[in-house]
Amino acid sequence: MTDTLSTPLLSAENLGRDYGARIGCRDVAFDLFEGEVLAIVGESGSGKSTLLNLLSGQLAPTAGRVAYRMRDGATRDLGSLSEAERRFLFRTDWGFVHQDATRGLRMGVSAGGNVGERLMAVGERHYGRIRAAAEDWLGRVEIDTTRIDEKPTAYSGGMRQRLQIARNLVTAPRLVFMDEPTGGLDVSVQARLLDLVRGLVADLGLAVIVVTHDLAVARLLSHRTMVMKDGRVIEQGLTDRVLDDPREAYTQLLVSSILQP
Amino acid sequence: MSEAMTLSAEPVLAVRDVAKRFVMHLRDGLEIPVVDHVSFDVRGGECVVLGGPSGAGKSSILKMVFGNYGVDRGAIRIGGPAGVVDVATATPREILALRRSTIGYVSQFLRAVPRVATIDVVMEPALAQGDDAATARARAGDLLTRLHVPERLWGLAPATFSGGEQQRVNIARGLVARRALLLLDEPTASLDAANRAAVVELIEAEKAAGVALLGIFHDTDVRDRVATRIVDVTTFAAGRIAA
Amino acid sequence: MTASTATAAGGYAFAYLDDQTKRMIRRAILKAIAIPGHQVPFAARDMPMPYGWGTGGIQVTAAILGPADVLKVIDQGADDTTNAVSIRKFFKTTANVAVTTRTTEATVIQTRHRIPETPLGPGQILVYQVPIPEPLRFLEPRETETRVMHALADYGLMHVKLYEDIATHGRIAKTYAYPVKVEGRYVMDPSPTPKFDNPKMHLSPALQLFGAGREKRIYALPPFTHVVSLDFEDHPFEPTRFDAPCALCGATGVYLDEVVTDDAGGRMFVCSDTDHCETRRAEGHHGTEWAGEATEATA
Structure with missing residues (x-):
C-alpha cells in the first residue's frame, strides 16, 4: 500500500465543480506521482484555477474526489479531512505559490519571519534554529542573507516570488501547487525564477502542479501537461508531445500562437 | 556486418507497422500523411541509419521512437530495465522512465536552461542515471575534450556559445550516460571535419560497447562510415510524400 | 435575586444591571471558566460610562457581586485614581457593597492593568478590564480567521511576532499584554498588564475573570490554571526586573x-x-x- 513508486501521491477521480448552471471544471482524472511535475495550461476562464483550488482542497467538488497519500502512507479523500488536518497538510506537506506574492507572503513580517512561520507553526521553538533555517533557505533561493530582516515590501517582484518559494519549501513538502508563478514578472526575471524552480524541483524530488497560460513555463518545468478548455481537459500527455505533436484543434491553436525563441 | 559477433539476439528497438499522419485543424482538418507500415529492428552494437530525402519522415520516426510524437498505429517496442515497453501505448510516466534509463537523444538544438554551466549541462544525465559527481564530471570532461570544447568554456552557460559549440555540448550531453539505445538526429550537421571525425569515433565506441544506435545523417561521408545498415524511409511512404 | 433588586438605590437594579442581563453574563462566565482561556461572546450592554473606562469589567463585576462582597478597584495598581474611585463609587451606590483598598480584605477586585503584589487567596475573584481580547488581532485582522486559528490551536503566527521582536531588538520587546498559553491549549491576551505580572496568573488560587465591553467577550482562568508565557527555548520569557527597591517602602521584587x-x-x-x-x-x-x-x- 505504501509503495511510493506504484501508489500515486495525488489522484483526481471524475473531479468536477459547477457554479450553478455554469461549469467550473468537469470530468478531470489523473494520477500524480512523487517527483512529477504536471502543468495545467489554458486561457483565462478555462477552469484551470478552479481545478487548482479543487486539487488543493480549497474548494469542495460537486463531483468526484481528490485522494492524497499522506506522509503516514495512508491515502485519504481530501473531502474527508478535518479543517485541522487540511491546514496541517498546507503548512507541512504542501506548498502553494501564488501569482500575487502579497497573497502568499506576510507583507508586514520580515523575510526571516516569513520563512520561519511554518516551522513555528509545527512547533519549532528555538529562535537560533529557526533563523539558521531561514538563512539557509534564503541562500538557496538566491536572496542575499543580509536582507533577512527586511520586509518583503522592500523586495523586487522576482525576490518576492523566490521568498514565497523559500517560505513554502522550508518544511520539505512533497507537493507544491503553483498558480502562474512567473506571471507579471519581467522576462529575464522569469527565466531566473524558472531556472531556480527547475533546480529545486529536481534536487528535492518535488511533485508540482503548476497552472500557467505560458506554454514556455510548461515546457521548461513540467513532465506532463493537461490542456483545459471550457472546464474540461481536452488533451493531456507528455509535455513535449503535447507541445510538439498537439492533437486537438485548440491545442494546435495555442501552440501556434506562441512565439518561438 | 563485421560487428555481427557483438549483436545481441533480441533487438533493443523493434518498430512494427507504425503509421503517422498530422491533422492540421487550423487548416480545416488538412491531413498530412507522414509514414505508414514502418517496420525495422535495431540491435545492440549496430548503427541503423534512416535514409531518404528531406520530408520522407526520418525525423518523425526518430521522434516517435523517443515518444516525442504520438503514433497512430503499430508498435514501438524498446527493451528497458523493467522489460519491453511499447512506446506507442506507454503512459507518460513509462516513457519518462525509459528516457532516464534507456534512450538517449542527440538533437541538433540545445534546449538548455540559460544560467547552468556547460559542464553541469553535460553531466546532468549521468547524475540522473545515478553516477557519482566525480565520475560524471570526468566522463563529461572527456567528451567535451574529444569534441574540442575548450576547458575555459566549461564553466560558462552554453547559451552564449556559437551554434557549432552548442551542438557539440549537446552531443556530449547525449552521450554522457550509458544508454542501450541512442537516437542521433543529424549530430554532425554544420560541424567541421575535425569534429565530424570526433563524432564518428564516439559513435564507433558506442557500437563497440553494444549500444543500439538509430540515426539520421545528411552527410553521406559520415553516414557511410558509421552505418551498419541503411533503412530507406521512402519505402514507408504513406499516400503521398509530404512537401 | 428579587430581594437584591429591592435593595437597589435610586431605583436601579442591584449593581445596576437587570437580572436577565446578569444571568446572561453569568452563563458566559460559567462557559469561560469551563474552557479556560477561550473567549466567550456575550451581549454586552451599554453602561453609563464610555467604552475604554472599564465597561467590560464592570459588567462582569455587576454579574458576580453579592451584598456580602467586599470590593476593591485599582487602576494601574492605585486605588485612588479617577477611574478606580468612580467605579468604586458606582458599585457603592448601586449595590451598597462594602469597599476597601486592602487586597487581603477584598472578595472581588476589579483591575485595570495590574495584579496586586499581595498574593491572592482562595475565594478571591480578580476582574480584569480588557480593551482588546484577541491576541492575534494585530497579526491577523480577520475575526473569522482568528476564531478558526483558536479552534485549531494554529498559533504559529504568535511566535512569528516574537521572532520579529528578537530579530529587530535582540530580545522579545513586548513588555505588556504579553501573550500566554492557558492549560496548554488557548493563547490568551492577559489584557495590558505588565509582563511582570504574568507569573502571578500561573496556578493562582483566585478566580480570574476578563471582561471586554466594546469587543463583547468574556474569558476566564479558574483557580490553579497553568498559564505559561510564550517564548523561545533560547530566548526564554523574563519578567521585568527593577534595579532599585521602592523609594518609599523599600520593597524589592515589585512593579x-x-x-x-x-x-x-x-x-x-x-x-x-x-x-x-x-x-x-x-x-x-x-x-x-x-x-x-x-x-x-x-x-
Whole structure:
C-alpha cells in the first residue's frame, strides 16, 4: 500500500465543480506521482484555477474526489479531512505559490519571519534554529542573507516570488501547487525564477502542479501537461508531445500562437 | 556486418507497422500523411541509419521512437530495465522512465536552461542515471575534450556559445550516460571535419560497447562510415510524400 | 435575586444591571471558566460610562457581586485614581457593597492593568478590564480567521511576532499584554498588564475573570490554571526586573512606577501597588525617600 513508486501521491477521480448552471471544471482524472511535475495550461476562464483550488482542497467538488497519500502512507479523500488536518497538510506537506506574492507572503513580517512561520507553526521553538533555517533557505533561493530582516515590501517582484518559494519549501513538502508563478514578472526575471524552480524541483524530488497560460513555463518545468478548455481537459500527455505533436484543434491553436525563441 | 559477433539476439528497438499522419485543424482538418507500415529492428552494437530525402519522415520516426510524437498505429517496442515497453501505448510516466534509463537523444538544438554551466549541462544525465559527481564530471570532461570544447568554456552557460559549440555540448550531453539505445538526429550537421571525425569515433565506441544506435545523417561521408545498415524511409511512404 | 433588586438605590437594579442581563453574563462566565482561556461572546450592554473606562469589567463585576462582597478597584495598581474611585463609587451606590483598598480584605477586585503584589487567596475573584481580547488581532485582522486559528490551536503566527521582536531588538520587546498559553491549549491576551505580572496568573488560587465591553467577550482562568508565557527555548520569557527597591517602602521584587519629583529631572521609583506600599510602610518598612515624609507625617 505504501509503495511510493506504484501508489500515486495525488489522484483526481471524475473531479468536477459547477457554479450553478455554469461549469467550473468537469470530468478531470489523473494520477500524480512523487517527483512529477504536471502543468495545467489554458486561457483565462478555462477552469484551470478552479481545478487548482479543487486539487488543493480549497474548494469542495460537486463531483468526484481528490485522494492524497499522506506522509503516514495512508491515502485519504481530501473531502474527508478535518479543517485541522487540511491546514496541517498546507503548512507541512504542501506548498502553494501564488501569482500575487502579497497573497502568499506576510507583507508586514520580515523575510526571516516569513520563512520561519511554518516551522513555528509545527512547533519549532528555538529562535537560533529557526533563523539558521531561514538563512539557509534564503541562500538557496538566491536572496542575499543580509536582507533577512527586511520586509518583503522592500523586495523586487522576482525576490518576492523566490521568498514565497523559500517560505513554502522550508518544511520539505512533497507537493507544491503553483498558480502562474512567473506571471507579471519581467522576462529575464522569469527565466531566473524558472531556472531556480527547475533546480529545486529536481534536487528535492518535488511533485508540482503548476497552472500557467505560458506554454514556455510548461515546457521548461513540467513532465506532463493537461490542456483545459471550457472546464474540461481536452488533451493531456507528455509535455513535449503535447507541445510538439498537439492533437486537438485548440491545442494546435495555442501552440501556434506562441512565439518561438 | 563485421560487428555481427557483438549483436545481441533480441533487438533493443523493434518498430512494427507504425503509421503517422498530422491533422492540421487550423487548416480545416488538412491531413498530412507522414509514414505508414514502418517496420525495422535495431540491435545492440549496430548503427541503423534512416535514409531518404528531406520530408520522407526520418525525423518523425526518430521522434516517435523517443515518444516525442504520438503514433497512430503499430508498435514501438524498446527493451528497458523493467522489460519491453511499447512506446506507442506507454503512459507518460513509462516513457519518462525509459528516457532516464534507456534512450538517449542527440538533437541538433540545445534546449538548455540559460544560467547552468556547460559542464553541469553535460553531466546532468549521468547524475540522473545515478553516477557519482566525480565520475560524471570526468566522463563529461572527456567528451567535451574529444569534441574540442575548450576547458575555459566549461564553466560558462552554453547559451552564449556559437551554434557549432552548442551542438557539440549537446552531443556530449547525449552521450554522457550509458544508454542501450541512442537516437542521433543529424549530430554532425554544420560541424567541421575535425569534429565530424570526433563524432564518428564516439559513435564507433558506442557500437563497440553494444549500444543500439538509430540515426539520421545528411552527410553521406559520415553516414557511410558509421552505418551498419541503411533503412530507406521512402519505402514507408504513406499516400503521398509530404512537401 | 428579587430581594437584591429591592435593595437597589435610586431605583436601579442591584449593581445596576437587570437580572436577565446578569444571568446572561453569568452563563458566559460559567462557559469561560469551563474552557479556560477561550473567549466567550456575550451581549454586552451599554453602561453609563464610555467604552475604554472599564465597561467590560464592570459588567462582569455587576454579574458576580453579592451584598456580602467586599470590593476593591485599582487602576494601574492605585486605588485612588479617577477611574478606580468612580467605579468604586458606582458599585457603592448601586449595590451598597462594602469597599476597601486592602487586597487581603477584598472578595472581588476589579483591575485595570495590574495584579496586586499581595498574593491572592482562595475565594478571591480578580476582574480584569480588557480593551482588546484577541491576541492575534494585530497579526491577523480577520475575526473569522482568528476564531478558526483558536479552534485549531494554529498559533504559529504568535511566535512569528516574537521572532520579529528578537530579530529587530535582540530580545522579545513586548513588555505588556504579553501573550500566554492557558492549560496548554488557548493563547490568551492577559489584557495590558505588565509582563511582570504574568507569573502571578500561573496556578493562582483566585478566580480570574476578563471582561471586554466594546469587543463583547468574556474569558476566564479558574483557580490553579497553568498559564505559561510564550517564548523561545533560547530566548526564554523574563519578567521585568527593577534595579532599585521602592523609594518609599523599600520593597524589592515589585512593579515600580517612575514618579517625576521636580522640574529639574528629579525622579524616583515607587510601588505601583499603592495598598502594598502603604501596608509595608505601616509595618515599618522604609525606602530612601521615606524619611522626610515620615517626619512630616508624624509631626
